[in-house]
Amino acid sequence: MNKTIKIIIFLGLLLFVGVNVYAAEIEVKSEISEICVYTDSALINRVTHLELDKGTYTAIFSNIIPEVDENSLRVSAEGTAMIRLFEAQVKKEYLEEVPSERIKQLREEIQRLEDETTRMQNLKTILIEKKKFLNSITLFSNTQIPQDLVTKMPQITDLENILIFLDTELKDIYAQALDCELEIRDLKNKVEALKRELSQISGVQRKLKRSIMVELEVLKEGATDLKISYLVRGASWNPIYDARANFEKSEVELVSYGVIKQITGEDWLKVDCSLSTAKPRIGGSMPYVASWFLRPYQREALTDKVSAPLVTAYQTEAFKKEAGALEERVESEMRYATAEEKGIAIIYKLPSKVSVKSDKSEHKFPVSSQFLSAEFEYSSYPRVSPFAYLGSRVTNSKGLQLLAGRVNIFLEGDFVGFSGIGNIAPSEEFDLYLGVDENVKVKRELLEKKVDETLIAGIPSRTKKTTFKYKLTVENYKSKKIKVKLFEAIPVSEDDRIKIKINEISLEPDKEDWEDRKGIWLWELELDTQKKQEIFYTFTVEHPRDMLIEGL
Numbered sequence: 001m002n003k004t005i006k007i008i009i010f011l012g013l014l015l016f017v018g019v020n021v022y023a024a025e026i027e028v029k030s031e032i033s034e035i036c037v038y039t040d041s042a043l044i045n046r047v048t049h050l051e052l053d054k055g056t057y058t059a060i061f062s063n064i065i066p067e068v069d070e071n072s073l074r075v076s077a078e079g080t081a082m083i084r085l086f087e088a089q090v091k092k093e094y095l096e097e098v099p100s101e102r103i104k105q106l107r108e109e110i111q112r113l114e115d116e117t118t119r120m121q122n123l124k125t126i127l128i129e130k131k132k133f134l135n136s137i138t139l140f141s142n143t144q145i146p147q148d149l150v151t152k153m154p155q156i157t158d159l160e161n162i163l164i165f166l167d168t169e170l171k172d173i174y175a176q177a178l179d180c181e182l183e184i185r186d187l188k189n190k191v192e193a194l195k196r197e198l199s200q201i202s203g204v205q206r207k208l209k210r211s212i213m214v215e216l217e218v219l220k221e222g223a224t225d226l227k228i229s230y231l232v233r234g235a236s237w238n239p240i241y242d243a244r245a246n247f248e249k250s251e252v253e254l255v256s257y258g259v260i261k262q263i264t265g266e267d268w269l270k271v272d273c274s275l276s277t278a279k280p281r282i283g284g285s286m287p288y289v290a291s292w293f294l295r296p297y298q299r300e301a302l303t304d305k306v307s308a309p310l311v312t313a314y315q316t317e318a319f320k321k322e323a324g325a326l327e328e329r330v331e332s333e334m335r336y337a338t339a340e341e342k343g344i345a346i347i348y349k350l351p352s353k354v355s356v357k358s359d360k361s362e363h364k365f366p367v368s369s370q371f372l373s374a375e376f377e378y379s380s381y382p383r384v385s386p387f388a389y390l391g392s393r394v395t396n397s398k399g400l401q402l403l404a405g406r407v408n409i410f411l412e413g414d415f416v417g418f419s420g421i422g423n424i425a426p427s428e429e430f431d432l433y434l435g436v437d438e439n440v441k442v443k444r445e446l447l448e449k450k451v452d453e454t455l456i457a458g459i460p461s462r463t464k465k466t467t468f469k470y471k472l473t474v475e476n477y478k479s480k481k482i483k484v485k486l487f488e489a490i491p492v493s494e495d496d497r498i499k500i501k502i503n504e505i506s507l508e509p510d511k512e513d514w515e516d517r518k519g520i521w522l523w524e525l526e527l528d529t530q531k532k533q534e535i536f537y538t539f540t541v542e543h544p545r546d547m548l549i550e551g552l
Contacts, residue, residue: 023056023215028226030061034272036347037260038280039403042235043072044264047227052081052218059226061212064090066264068210072231072280075214079224086215088228093209106198110191117187124180131173235262237275239405240364241421245374245390245434247412247478252374252394252432256367256402258348263360270353275367277401278345336368346401346426370397378437381487382444382472388484390434396424409435440482441475447536464545466552467503467538474525475532484525491541491552492519498549499542506536 030048046061068090075088212228242255258275262268335351348367356363374392390411396402402424409416417435424430452465476482488509493500509521525533543549 023058025058025060026050027060027062030228032268032271033227034274035268036274036276037235037237037258037262038276038278039236039238040279041069041231041233042262042264043229043231043280045227045229047225049223049225050081051223052083053221054218056215056217059214059216061214061228062209064210064212065266066232066234068212069231069233072229073212074229076227077216077224078227079222081218081222081224082220083224084217084219086217088212088214091211091213093211103198106194110194110198113187113191113194117184117191120180120184120187124177124184127173127177127180131170131177134169134173231280232264234264234358235260237261239367239403241402241405241407242410243407243419243432243434244410245376245412247376247480250374250376252372252392252434253369254372254394254432255369256400257364258350258367260354260356260363260365261360262356263358265358267358268354268356270355272350273354273356273365274347274349276345276347277403336366346399368397368400370400372432374432376434376482378440378482378484379487380440380442380474380484381489382442383487383489386442386444387436387438388440388442388474390437390440392432392434393429394432395429396426398427401426407432411435411437437478439477440484441473441477441532442486443471443473444488445471445473447471448538460545462545463542465540465542467540469536469538472535472537473532474527476527476529479529481526481528484523484527486523486525486535487514488521488523490519490521490537490539497544497547499540501540501542503538503540504536506534 028048028050030046032044033047034045036043036045044066048059048061050059070090073088073090075085077083077085212230214226214228216226237258237260240257240259242253242257244253244255246252260273260275350365350367354363354365372392372394374394376390376392378388378390380388402421404422405420407419407421409418411434416437419433419435421430421432446468448467448469450467452467472486472488474484474486476484490502491500507523510524511522512520514520514522523535527533541549541552
């Protein structure tokens with residue numbers, strides 16, 4: 001009885017593994033049907049059309065060029081045939097290759113160039129010997145001619161002939177020697193380049209052949225589209241934006257583009273493409289939650305490291321105005337991607353097929369366009385920068401996620417510079433900085449600096465007083481009224497011995513110690529067209545005469 005059970009189990013195992021043992025192998029021709037590009041990789045989708053009878057098969061997708069993330073490999077089938085899919089795996093084979101015809105050509109070319117180099121070096125040696133001979137004639141003339149002058153005067157024509165001969169010959173030798181040097185250098189560079197190429201391809205090599213094997217069983221004959229997808233490295237996309245500000249209409253058109261580049265080893269030719277904000281290569285698990293321990297500080301053995309505070313934008317809160325996205329306009333001639341939210345990511349499907357070569361070149365495709373209502377305001381900090389910066393507080397559209405990237409700024413049709421944005425979620429408010437506007441002039445001038453040299457009975461006082469007078473000027477050359485946030489830093493003492501007194505202000509600031517930053521004054525100004533605002537203020541700094549003041 002036990003023997004019969006063992007035989008039945010054995011036959012059942014044979015039937016179970018028969019799919020793998022007796023499967024017919026089919027090497028299929030596939031093509032890339034669709035690509036989803038992430039910021040750090042790409043998901044490749046390949047498809048092949050098959051007409052299959054009942055039976056078990058191993059479909060071989062050969063010549064898979066890029067390195068495949070095997071954990072990402074997925075298989076599906078769609079068609080009239082009824083198919084049961086078992087497994088898919090990546091198979092790697094190393095094939096021996098014989099040296100190519102190119103190697104023979106390189107060796108022959110290297111030999112020819114080395115022979116030419118030897119010939120030029122021999123010519124250079126001959127020129128050196130010839131120059132030595134001419135030098136000997138010159139040496140002979142230096143000793144013989146003075147002796148001849150004692151006994152007889154040589155003919156002028158003889159001297160001229162000697163000088164002409166030496167001059168002509170030496171010039172010719174130097175010119176030929178220089179030509180030889182240049183030619184030898186050029187030949188050596190060519191030989192080195194060819195040898196580098198030869199070292200890369202010479203000898204018997206091992207070529208990696210990568211295939212994807214799909215095990216399947218056809219339960220009902222028919223046609224099917226067999227699809228595989230896998231993740232590869234060497235591909236990425238990043239956003240870039242055009243911000244076109246229309247000052248008269250109080251709006252900004254924000255156009256986003258996706259810049260794709262790849263070095264996967266194979267060109268993408270006329271394939272459907274989508275861009276995803278997901279990062280599949282980053283782990284999806286939260287980092288380990290560790291305890292926070294406090295312990296006595298121990299000074300490092302080497303120098304202490306002091307980290308400088310981050311420099312923040314002076315106009316961080318300059319554009320806190322209510323603004324939102326306008327209703328969608330009539331679609332322009334440019335076609336944009338369609339956005340779809342999938343889980344935590346946004347997928348932008350490009351409207352037409354794309355071609356991207358595997359050479360790291362950048363390919364730019366339009367993704368989206370939105371019109372944002374904008375109440376423009378200017379911000380300026382003339383103590384550091386003599387410019388007025390245009391910006392607005394805007395709200396992103398509901399279905400668009402904006403990744404951090406560069407923003408090319410166009411003001412009333414003209415390119416005026418660039419700025420940047422961070423990661424912006426759908427419907428999130430953010431500050432859109434639109435660069436410098438030369439039609440708003442800002443100036444900061446030191447009008448007066450007066451030092452008090454008070455003497456008491458001919459003896460200088462123990463303290464020194466210095467009075468400063470400044471003028472801030474803002475001028476509006478725009479065609480409409482503008483709002484300007486003008487920032488200025490007033491000195492703040494960090495030592496009780498340093499006294500600072502504000503003497504006069506022609507226009508009181510709207511805010512002092514802006515955002516709890518000591519000494520930062522803010523004026524919120526409105527200027528009609530062709531108008532200007534001047535602000536005067538003076539302050540006095542008093543300190544011990546022998547004290548040097550930092551930052552004054």
